[in-house]
Amino acid sequence: xxxxxxxxxxxxxxxxxxxMLVADGLGGLPIEPGGPTELEAAxxxxxxxxxxxxxxGSMNPIAPGITPGSGPGHLGLFGYEPVKYxxxxxxxxxxxVGFKLGPKDVAIRCNFCTLxxxxxxxxxxAGRIPTEESGPLAIKLRQVKIPGVExxxxxxxxxxxxVIFRGEGLAGNVADxxxxxxxxxPLDPVPHNDASxxxxxxxxxxxxxxxxLLAGEKKANGLTMRGFSAAPVIPSYQEVYGLKAxxxxxxxxxxxxxxxxxxxxxxxxxxxxxxxxxLEKAWNDYDFFFVHFKYTDSRGEDGNFPEKVRMIEQFDAIxxxxxxxxxxxxxxTGDHSTPARLASHSWHSVPTLLVSETxxxxxxxxxxxxxxxxxxxxxxxxxxxxxxxLAHAERLAKFGA
Amino acid sequence: xxxxxxxxxxxxxxxxxxxMLVADGLGGLPIEPGGPTELEAAxxxxxxxxxxxxxxGSMNPIAPGITPGSGPGHLGLFGYEPVKYxxxxxxxxxxxVGFKLGPKDVAIRCNFCTLxxxxxxxxxxAGRIPTEESGPLAIKLRQVKIPGVExxxxxxxxxxxxVIFRGEGLAGNVADxxxxxxxxxPLDPVPHNDASxxxxxxxxxxxxxxxxLLAGEKKANGLTMRGFSAAPVIPSYQEVYGLKAxxxxxxxxxxxxxxxxxxxxxxxxxxxxxxxxxLEKAWNDYDFFFVHFKYTDSRGEDGNFPEKVRMIEQFDAIxxxxxxxxxxxxxxTGDHSTPARLASHSWHSVPTLLVSETxxxxxxxxxxxxxxxxxxxxxxxxxxxxxxxLAHAERLAKFGA
Numbered sequence: 001x002x003x004x005x006x007x008x009x010x011x012x013x014x015x016x017x018x019x020m021l022v023a024d025g026l027g028g029l030p031i032e033p034g035g036p037t038e039l040e041a042a043x044x045x046x047x048x049x050x051x052x053x054x055x056x057g058s059m060n061p062i063a064p065g066i067t068p069g070s071g072p073g074h075l076g077l078f079g080y081e082p083v084k085y086x087x088x089x090x091x092x093x094x095x096x097v098g099f100k101l102g103p104k105d106v107a108i109r110c111n112f113c114t115l116x117x118x119x120x121x122x123x124x125x126a127g128r129i130p131t132e133e134s135g136p137l138a139i140k141l142r143q144v145k146i147p148g149v150e151x152x153x154x155x156x157x158x159x160x161x162x163v164i165f166r167g168e169g170l171a172g173n174v175a176d177x178x179x180x181x182x183x184x185x186p187l188d189p190v191p192h193n194d195a196s197x198x199x200x201x202x203x204x205x206x207x208x209x210x211x212x213l214l215a216g217e218k219k220a221n222g223l224t225m226r227g228f229s230a231a232p233v234i235p236s237y238q239e240v241y242g243l244k245a246x247x248x249x250x251x252x253x254x255x256x257x258x259x260x261x262x263x264x265x266x267x268x269x270x271x272x273x274x275x276x277x278x279l280e281k282a283w284n285d286y287d288f289f290f291v292h293f294k295y296t297d298s299r300g301e302d303g304n305f306p307e308k309v310r311m312i313e314q315f316d317a318i319x320x321x322x323x324x325x326x327x328x329x330x331x332x333t334g335d336h337s338t339p340a341r342l343a344s345h346s347w348h349s350v351p352t353l354l355v356s357e358t359x360x361x362x363x364x365x366x367x368x369x370x371x372x373x374x375x376x377x378x379x380x381x382x383x384x385x386x387x388x389x390l391a392h393a394e395r396l397a398k399f400g401a
Numbered sequence: 402x403x404x405x406x407x408x409x410x411x412x413x414x415x416x417x418x419x420x421m422l423v424a425d426g427l428g429g430l431p432i433e434p435g436g437p438t439e440l441e442a443a444x445x446x447x448x449x450x451x452x453x454x455x456x457x458g459s460m461n462p463i464a465p466g467i468t469p470g471s472g473p474g475h476l477g478l479f480g481y482e483p484v485k486y487x488x489x490x491x492x493x494x495x496x497x498v499g500f501k502l503g504p505k506d507v508a509i510r511c512n513f514c515t516l517x518x519x520x521x522x523x524x525x526x527a528g529r530i531p532t533e534e535s536g537p538l539a540i541k542l543r544q545v546k547i548p549g550v551e552x553x554x555x556x557x558x559x560x561x562x563x564v565i566f567r568g569e570g571l572a573g574n575v576a577d578x579x580x581x582x583x584x585x586x587p588l589d590p591v592p593h594n595d596a597s598x599x600x601x602x603x604x605x606x607x608x609x610x611x612x613x614l615l616a617g618e619k620k621a622n623g624l625t626m627r628g629f630s631a632a633p634v635i636p637s638y639q640e641v642y643g644l645k646a647x648x649x650x651x652x653x654x655x656x657x658x659x660x661x662x663x664x665x666x667x668x669x670x671x672x673x674x675x676x677x678x679x680l681e682k683a684w685n686d687y688d689f690f691f692v693h694f695k696y697t698d699s700r701g702e703d704g705n706f707p708e709k710v711r712m713i714e715q716f717d718a719i720x721x722x723x724x725x726x727x728x729x730x731x732x733x734t735g736d737h738s739t740p741a742r743l744a745s746h747s748w749h750s751v752p753t754l755l756v757s758e759t760x761x762x763x764x765x766x767x768x769x770x771x772x773x774x775x776x777x778x779x780x781x782x783x784x785x786x787x788x789x790x791l792a793h794a795e796r797l798a799k800f801g802a
Binding site: 027029030033034037062063064065068069070071073081083084086087088089092109341345346347348349369370378 | 402404407408411454759761762763764775776777778779780781785787788789790791792798799800801802
C-alpha cells in the first residue's frame with residue numbers, strides 16, 4: 001500500500017497547527033552495560049509531562065537494521081518512502097546552501113584536499129580548513145569554463161563546497177572520486193552508465209582546470225567529488241498534505257531537505273532558543289512547523305555521552321514554550337539514533353511521542369526508549385508519522401463509505 | 402520496499418560471526434487454559450541469561466495468521482520473502498538427500514503405498530515401511546526408462562523417495578497424485594498448464610513402469626507423487642549478504658533448504674551435542690552458522706507437551722557452549738510455532754532473541770512467548786531478522802547521505 005497516496009486522497013484542509021520537533025540522532029544506547037541511554041539519563045521533566053498526555057512509539061526510520069543517513073531519515077519523518085525518494089548528497093548539499101536546483105542540473109558535493117608533489121592525497125579534508133579560507137578558494141573555482149555547460153561553485157563549510165553543472169544530457173550516475181584513503185591520487189570520475197558519460201567527462205575537465213587554479217595554494221591544492229546527483233522530483237507538502245509548511249533549522253542540510261519537500265525556510269536562527277523565537281513569530285502564517293535541533297546528533301557523533309545528555313536537557317527546556325503555543329498536534333522525534341557509544345548514526349529505533357487531545361492514553365509517564373516500546377504507537381515505520389499527525393489534526397477524511 | 406535488495410546494496414564484509422540457532426517449531430500454546438506454554442514451562446536458565454543481554458521480539462514467519470511449512474519458515478528466517486521464493490516439496494526433498502538440481506530438472510517427492518487387487522490404496526504410507534526395506538525398492542525403480550528424459554530415483558527415509566526427471570521442456574506445475582484417502586486409486590498426474598503437459602505425461606509413464614516393477618512386492622506395491630517442482634532460483638547468502646555460511650543440521654530437509662540459499666553443509670552430526678561439536682570445529686572457517694534443532698517440532702507434532710518441554714530444556718543446555726564461542730550476534734528462534742496442543746505447525750508468532758553488545762536493553766529477564774511481546778524488536782516479520790543480525794555485526798553501511 002502506498003500510504004502517502006492514500007493520505008493525499010483523503011486530506012482535508014483546516015486551521016489546525018502541527019509541530020514536529022526533531023532532535024537529530026535522538027535515540028541512544030547505554031554507554032556501559034546495565035546503564036541508562038542518554039535519554040533515560042537526562043532529566044526531562046517537560047518531555048515526561050508530555051508523555052502523560054500523548055502516545056509513544058518506537059519508530060523505525062527505514063526498516064529494522066537499516067541505519068539512515070540524514071536525507072532518508074528526514075524524508076521518512078516527512079512521510080516520503082525513503083527508498084523511493086533517493087536524494088543524492090550533491091543535491092542535498094546544493095539545496096542546503098540555498099541553491100535552487102533545476103531539471104538540467106547535476107550537483108556534486110566536493111571536498112578540498114591537499115596533494116603532495118606526486119599528486120597523492122595527504123589530507124582528505126585539507127586539515128578541515130576554516131570556512132573563511134575555503135570560501136575564497138571555492139569562489140576562485142568559478143573561473144572554470146567548460147564549453148556547452150554552465151558551472152556554479154558554492155562554498156559550504158570548512159573543506160566542503162558544492163559544484164553544479166547545468167546543461168543538456170547530464171545525469172547523476174558517476175562514481176565518487178574520493179579514494180577514502182591517503183597516499184594515492186584522487187580517482188577519475190567514472191560513469192556508471194551511458195547516460196552519465198557526458199557528466200563524467202565534464203567533471204574531469206572541471207578537476208583539471210581546478211587543479212591548475214589551486215596549484216599555488218598552501219591550505220588546499222586539490223579536490224575530490226562525491227554524490228553526483230540530479231535534482232530529485234518530490235511532491236510538495238502542499239500537494240500531498242495540503243499543508244503550508246515552515247522549516248526552522250540552523251544547519252544547511254536540514255534546510256535543504258525541508259525545501260526539497262516544499263517547506264519554506266523561516267528566519268535565520270543560530271540557536272535552539274532563536275528557533276523557538278522564529279516559531280512563535282511565524283505561528284499564524286503556517287499550518288506545519290518542522291523544527292530541527294542538531295546538537296543531540298553532534299554530541300552522539302562525538303561519542304560524548306554526558307554532553308548528549310546535556311543537549312537533551314537543553315531540548316527539554318524549550319518544550320514549555322512550544323506547548324504554550326497549543327498546537328493541535330505536537331510531535332517529538334528524531335531522524336535516527338546516534339548513540340554516543342557508537343559515535344555514529346545507528347539502526348536502532350527512535351523513541352517518538354505524539355501529543356494531541358485525541359490521543360488514547362497509553363499509561364506512560366516518561367519519554368524514553370524503554371517506555372516507547374510499550375507505547376500506543378507500538379513499533380512503527382516513520383512514514384506513518386505524518387498520517388497519524390494529520391489524523392489527530394482532523395485533516396484526514398474517512399476512507400471508503 | 403525490497404528489504405533484501407537494500408541489504409544487498411549496503412552490505413559490508415568483515416570478520417564478525419553470526420550464529421542462528423533454530424529450534425524448529427519453538428513457539429507453543431498452553432496445553433490447558435491458564436497454563437504455561439512449552440517454553441514457559443521449561444526450565445531455561447541459559448536462555449533467560451541471554452534474554453538479559455539481548456532483545457526479544459515476537460516474530461511472524463510469513464504474516465499474521467499464516468501457518469508456514471518448513472520451506473517458507475526457513476526462507477523467512479534466512480531473509481528471503483517466502484511468498485516470492487517458493488520452493489516445491491520435490492526440490493526440497495531432492496536437495497535434502499544431496500541431489501544437486503540443475504535447470505533442466507523437475508523433482509517429485511514420492512511415497513510408497515500399498516494397493517489392493519483393484520488398485521485402490523490400502524495404506525498411503527505403506528505402513529511407514531522401514532528405510533532398510535524401502536531403500537532397495539527405490540533403487541529398483543532406477544530400471545524405469547523413458548525416451549528423451551533422464552530419470553533419477555533417490556531413497557529418502559521410510560516410505561519417502563524422490564524422483565527427478567531431467568530433460569528439455571519440463572515444468573513443475575503438475576497436480577499431486579496422492580488422493581489423501583484410502584479405498585481409491587492414486588490420481589493421475591494432471592498438468593496445471595501447457596508448459597507442464599510433457600512432465601505429466603512422463604510422470605504417467607514412470608508410474609506405469611514403476612507399478613510393474615513393484616507388482617510382486619509385499620511391503621509396498623504402489624506409489625504416489627507430490628510436490629512436482631523445478632529447481633528454484635534463489636540468490637546465495639554470499640551474493641546477498643557477503644556471508645560465507647555453514648549449515649549444521651541432522652535432517653535432510655533442512656540441509657536441503659540451507660544448500661538452496663548457498664550455505665555449505667558442515668559435518669554429519671546426528672545429535673544436538675554433535676551439532677555443537679561441528680560448530681566449534683568449523684568456527685574459524687565461516688561467517689554465519691545456521692544450527693537446526695529438530696525435536697522441538699517433532700514432539701510438538703506428536704502432541705506431546707511434556708516431551709516438547711524436555712526438548713526445549715535440552716536445547717537450553719547447549720546454549721553455554723554456543724555463547725562461549727562469543728559470536729558477535731547470536732540469534733535464538735524458530736521457523737514457526739508447533740504447539741503440542743494442536744499437534745501441528747501453527748500461525749502463532751515465534752519468540753525470538755537477538756544477543757549482541759549493541760543491543761538496546763529491553764528490560765526482559767526471561768525468554769518466552771509472553772516476554773517476547775514486550776521486547777525491543779516488537780512484533781516483526783521474519784525477513785527483518787537477517788538485516789538486524791547484519792546491522793549488529795557491523796556488516797551494513799549507512800543508507801543515503
